[in-house]
Amino acid sequence: MSNLTLTRRSVLASGAAALILPRAVLAAPTVLRAEPVVAQILPKGDGKTAMLGLNGTTPGPELRLKQGERLEVRFENHIGSDSALHWHGIRIDNAMDGVPGMTQDPVPDGGHFDYSFVAPDAGTFWYHSHSRSWEQVEQGLYGPLIVEEVAPPKVDHDVTVVIDDWRLQEDGTLMGGFGNRHDFAHAGRLGNYARAVPSRNKVRRGDRLRLRLINTATARVFPVIISGGAGKIVALDGMPLAAPRDINEIVLAPAQRMDLIVDVTEALRFDFPTREDPYELGRIEVEGENPNPIGGDIPTLPAANVATPDTPVHDLTLTMQGGAMGGRHTGDDIWALNGHSGLPDTPFASFKRGETARIRLINDTAFPHGMHLHGHHFFEEADGTLGDLRDTTLLNRNETRDILCVFDNPGKWLLHCHMLGHQAAGMKTWVEVA
Template sequence: MTPPLRINRRGFLAAGLAAAALPRVATGATSLPLRAEPVVAQILDPGDGATPMLGFNGSTPGPELRVAEGQRLSVAFENRLADPTAVHWHGIRIDNAMDGVPGLTQDAVPPGGGFGYDFVAPDAGTYWYHSHHQSWEQVARGLYGPLIVTETTPPDVDRDITVILDDWRLEQNGEMAAGFGNMHDFAHGGRMGNFAKAILSQTTVNTGERIRLRLINTATARIFPVALEGIDARIVALDGRPLAQPRALGQMLLAPAQRIDVIGDVTDVVRFLFPTPEQAYEMGKLTLGAAPVTAKRGPIQTLPAGHRPTPGEERALTLRMEGGAMGGRHAGDDIWAFNGTSGLRDAPFAQFALGDTARFTLINDTAFPHGIHLHGHHFYELDATTGSQGDLRDTTLLMAGETRDILCVFDNPGKWLLHCHMLGHQASGMKTWVEVA
């Protein structure tokens, strides 16, 4: 079950009326400037109040960064905020020193300071970048952007469209509501917004075109159920990793930080809907142009498999989520804990030799859902009945009381964060780290 809907009717009805195009930057081996700075965005309808926010290179979301599989991305980051920050490259299997986690892989970049991020993007897929310092506020204020790594041989589509899903807690005049970091949000489901929108990299398609949609949930707390209208489509990838076979669409569910890639043929206006028991609210849409085409393609094909690690002998570990409102006591010293410990400690939760395989039993012993994210790796979600390997993910959603096993091959050396991507939960204790050497 999804958490109860908290967004008001006006917010959803207005959400599709002011679709914004993402700025796009072509990247290469030369250094790309990326500035974190205050920005102003028009989240509400045109004519309503604008919203002071944070962003990159003058906008929120920040520019869409596109590189080819195996290409080097070199970023000259500059912090023009009043507070320290850092950039995390979510889902990418990169060098640990480039992961962007203050206190674990680097120091936070002070106001006026800079940092050089330089790495090869080894795996094609849909990823994103975001602040990893005071992220419960900085990401909520808009400090994020999409990162797309294209295949050496991309699928045959007419358009490749990025779709960012987010919600914001706004006042009537468009200002961000105060109260970032309040204990009520942290102890419950997180900072839920009262206004939601799908932000699209393009806003027009033609009937008969085959398109790729890259859905990214950038919200700090909200789980988005999503239904699509106007497209005959299949799911082809989750969290940047291709499925073994394209999957029927149905209603999709994205926890914070999760991504879904969809490929399909346009049959009508493509609508991005938030289903509720009462009705489905439109978050955004792709309108139809005046140049319909006759579809000539066959079935939707599987994407190239890419990096799929082979598990070896398994080491068994248990990670229990504890705390929060209506939760039991735990031994940690904050609102949330893993296995009785809140926040990062000097010693890692577990240490692995390069290539080790671990089976984690994740137990959500709390009254709220959690999206558990592992940095630097993907892992297999295991079938609860058969134990067989399922989808490769970097973030897995566990509802209240749910248990799931995941299987990870630790083939990327370094110190890697493991945390809840409901970012208020992370800030108040639900995080730890593992070391691979």
């Protein structure tokens, strides 16, 4: 994992909370208009950054709805090139998945596409471009999607924290070279400036917060140290844990999410550990005292309605190959899965609806990969025991992991590395559920 090489470490604290996430009200169909925007990525007083965004901001509006409600969004594209929106982690109808060339036609500049789906799971999700995603996500086309429980846990504030990095010049200009083959062949496009942006920048001492961390970076794996409070991890990738878990280590691959419930004792800091001093990504300041703290045990979230795997009908292997310092493969691009680069004409695997499969993921490369399956969640497996339920799993170099998935959502679904430059350079395939 590469450390950040930043020039403004001493002023991160003042800039990290400068952008508060806008929220969208869903009483009527929501319009998300993709367009060029100007953002204050660096601290106030420093240069601004020309980006892409939605409804005038990046990140785009935070969309919130209740579990079981329908989300209706008209996506209007005004960025000057094709685009589309993928609803990451939501187990929705295939036609709404937002993958150009697989589930829909690309949305041309000046065009629109209407997305409509029921949110079956409560949890922390997000939406992002799936058209030239290594470029459009890096430029800012993404936003949080929060599905609230019918009976959510009692907290004083529900706070979304978006974590990202950017490759910027000293004046704030976003550097180009999004298709840089050197980046593609190594760890991806790692930024030189990073922030954790909370949707709220002040709380009271004694407040109980639900923190929803989302790693929206295109390549960087973020270890995060949280200080200033005590609490538990309650969900991963939108899926509740069977019981709250101690906060021993937080590591988020690109696209992964984590929910925590934390009681505030002082200013909350989000730090990136480095070989030198911790790098402050962001903070939430404390102002005043809560006279009636909620206190007590951290509650367990309601269990997700996800099918439990049966004995696997399929035992499959998917090997990640290529990249710098990697072995040869038979694909025609930098990266390959089972010797093939890019989407094959036929699926990696086909399933009847409801079948359970075990997929052994083998990282035979020199770099980490965050493998993401569309339309489903899967269980990470260790020594024959079901582990965490996720939609994106991080495999470090030379690591192997088995996942178990009940393929119960019909359609054609991508399976790819969410280090988006790796996906662009060959690390993607697809499965089909009849």
